[in-house]
Amino acid sequence: DASLPIKCIVNGDRQRPISCLQKNDDVFVPFALVERYFEISGKVETDKKSGNSEKVFNWQHSYAKLSLPKLPYEPDGIFMSFDNYNVEVRDRVKCISAMEGVPLSSQWTTGGGHFYPIQVAQFGLSHYSKNISEEAPRKTVIANFQQRGSWAVPAVESDEQRSFVWNFTLPESVSGPDVVLDEFPDSGDPYIIFSVKFRTHGSVTLQLEVQDKKQITYELIYTCSNESIWAEGNRIFYGIGADCTNWISLVRDIYVDLVKGLTLGIKKINKKDKVRPNITRIRIIRMVLHGQGHLDKVVTQTTAHSELFYVAADWLVRHQVRQTGGWPISVKRKLGASELQPGWFSAMAQGQAMSTLTRAYRKSGSAAYLEAAVRALDLFGKSAAEGGITAVFLDKYVWYEEYPTKPPSFVLNGFIYALLGLYDVSLTATGEDQKRAHNLFADGVASLKALLPLFDTGSGSTYDLRHFTLKSLPNIARWDYHATHVTQLLVMNSIAPDEMFQSFAQRWSEYMSGKRAPHN
């Protein structure tokens, strides 16, 4: 009954035989071979569900988990399953800019980073969704400066802030004397919100006590500079703009601000290398001010989803180019033989921005958000060849291009994100705007129904149709993109019900556990 070694010859490769085992009539092959050959994964784990500490081997076809969307999809509801999405911790986010309040992307660039409108919108939509799914934040007011004389330092009335504010006058140098706010309770709240303006220059320093393996003190220094982020020893600096003489309201996640500083310059964080700090506890000890200026309302919060959502929506309003209604992307993007030049537009950026802006309008009632969302429709009337974002599949089916390459790339996930943005506008705008959005959405749904089968490999999905336009090999979607496809199809079935969407979603989800389309 013992197992005996037997040589395995794989597809006739006698040069590299594999050591297998034979036990009675059964041959056992090393999982390591199956793993690299079929690109699946597996590992020995304690079987948590068995109740005892038995070791089992867990064979996993897909490393990605399916994230089921909240259905029915509603234009003011959770966006897909973005309540589970955390944009800021992604490696490709260099930091959350203290100037703009939104993520600064390091993707596709070696320079100082760039604001990627898709990432900004997703940052907004994830916080919007968490604001629905999570409980309301606990807020702790550290200092409100509600009236003159309530603090040891002078308070003055501010017209812009419509509030009494703290008036401080100190040397600008961080090594000079300072003024301290040190009434922070030991709450562990990761968010701090405050408003500040300087006469010329200055900084706000947060001294942190961080429990990693040992206890270390770090400083987060928000200072008047156009540099986004830099670090000196245990000090991590965030620029709030070289001109810091206007009120700026900061909404900071101190955990994220710390981690981005600690991992600065590390290109790709290898999970196995444990470079990512394993912080178990973090607290603000004190806030230290330098320079001359005003400070108002310092609050710590368990979360700040609503605030960050509006930060993102406001960024989109501020950075939309009025003439085109687009958010130009400022980095080069290579896709195969094609290279998009700085200033390109993305249908996915337009769509994700529309989903963000319509939600901001629905929640706030502020017309500027809806106006921006409607302006975003304009680019859908312009082909990629004309600097727009649309392509047409064999002169028949319009496609909204995540990457407006020549020839077209027909990326699936970006197209569906664009459809969701159009859907949101079609249910939010009125009159001609509503009609325009609706027609663009309906045309896109027809294209999706026609072309979706071309993305089906019978055991997964392709990311795009570049194999068709370039006559090359298919670009197989890795499992996390494939899982996104499934989530998106479930949302599509919610807003444009069709048995086809349901059955593709079902089959594609089954591909994730190894099911395959039959052969003839």
Place this chain on the structure above:
Amino acid sequence: DASLPIKCIVNGDRQRPISCLQKNDDVFVPFALVERYFEISGKVETDKKSGNSEKVFNWQHSYAKLSLPKLPYEPDGIFMSFDNYNVEVRDRVKCISAMEGVPLSSQWTTGGGHFYPIQVAQFGLSHYSKNISEEAPRKTVIANFQQRGSWAVPAVESDEQRSFVWNFTLPESVSGPDVVLDEFPDSGDPYIIFSVKFRTHGSVTLQLEVQDKKQITYELIYTCSNESIWAEGNRIFYGIGADCTNWISLVRDIYVDLVKGLTLGIKKINKKDKVRPNITRIRIIRMVLHGQGHLDKVVTQTTAHSELFYVAADWLVRHQVRQTGGWPISVKRKLGASELQPGWFSAMAQGQAMSTLTRAYRKSGSAAYLEAAVRALDLFGKSAAEGGITAVFLDKYVWYEEYPTKPPSFVLNGFIYALLGLYDVSLTATGEDQKRAHNLFADGVASLKALLPLFDTGSGSTYDLRHFTLKSLPNIARWDYHATHVTQLLVMNSIAPDEMFQSFAQRWSEYMSGKRAPHN
């Protein structure tokens, strides 16, 4: 160092854990699991190449073997790799009709079978190709009846046969007295060729001595009947037509005639059940005649490729419908939701017939063959909707349909067979005919280049594009069809050279040993 059992949980299915082995840090999984999960195959075999009798485990990704075509492809050369193809032994061939001389198909019908023009043409092309690749047959003249009086029975001169022939007069009953020809040498030749005509009725019986596990005597009886084949005990009957008063020339493979009789009524021959007789040796003992009639030139041969090729080519000329230039297919054919009604045409049948007929013309010089090949072009001008064979992919790319379904099915292998037929005519016909064939070929090549990527799954190929037209799941080509695709692409690269054909053929052949397109 011993292996220990460990439970494998596959994709979270705790209800059906798999028994695996662990040896040191390596986990070994049963190949039986890998086999059914990924649809590959493998078995323990004696390693013939190692020189000793070591047992090894052979892991085979694809059960099919790639059959490399003879290149360059030439319109009078071996057809693809059909020199390795044996049509008549296929299970779906009920028998070789003694009336028509060509295969009778049992596919898609429960009735008496039907003549499937594709099968007839492939029968012709395989024998044509073997006639090139194999050595010339050894022929043994058993009886030639070259002059009056050279035999014990009366010989007479026959105008139709332009020869002296044997004149026999006997009871029609096979149990009555008979006349015997028994000068067959023990050569093992499987082919016998002879000509016969009867005054009213009669039969020619071949008595066979067959070595299976034991030695058995069988009789093959060619008799005046419209029934194709039937068996009574050790007697297997083939009808040569109820009206058998004209000269008929029979070219028979006695091995095939015997096996088809022995497996008669067995739907699907399971290789493991060993129903297929394991004949090691077969010889004709004697030829027995009944009835009144004439017999001429009895010859046995090692092969009869040239004869059978012309039998097929002549069948195609005889059965082409002049008005359409087509070979109507007389059985219903269901494909998904579509049902082709008896009388449908196939672009593959047209193409394979053209490849057969042009070769017959090139070898014989007989104009009737070329005329039939040119007439076969007519249907390429007619859409499936009009009862023809062409479809158009999104109003752009013409496709020659193996199955002219509504909506179109875009079967790949049948399309390429059609292209090869068009190519053969384009290099064989002249004037306007040549131009028509050339243009149809060129249009088809353009379509193939445009649409080929849509058949690529990244780990195999699809059989058709029905998933596109029906919005359904892809119809994955099983490995033997996939191997045919590779062979066809190599041929295409020979006649319409394009780097694309070369690289697809290369990649698709690598899929057969487990290579996969990368994911993003």
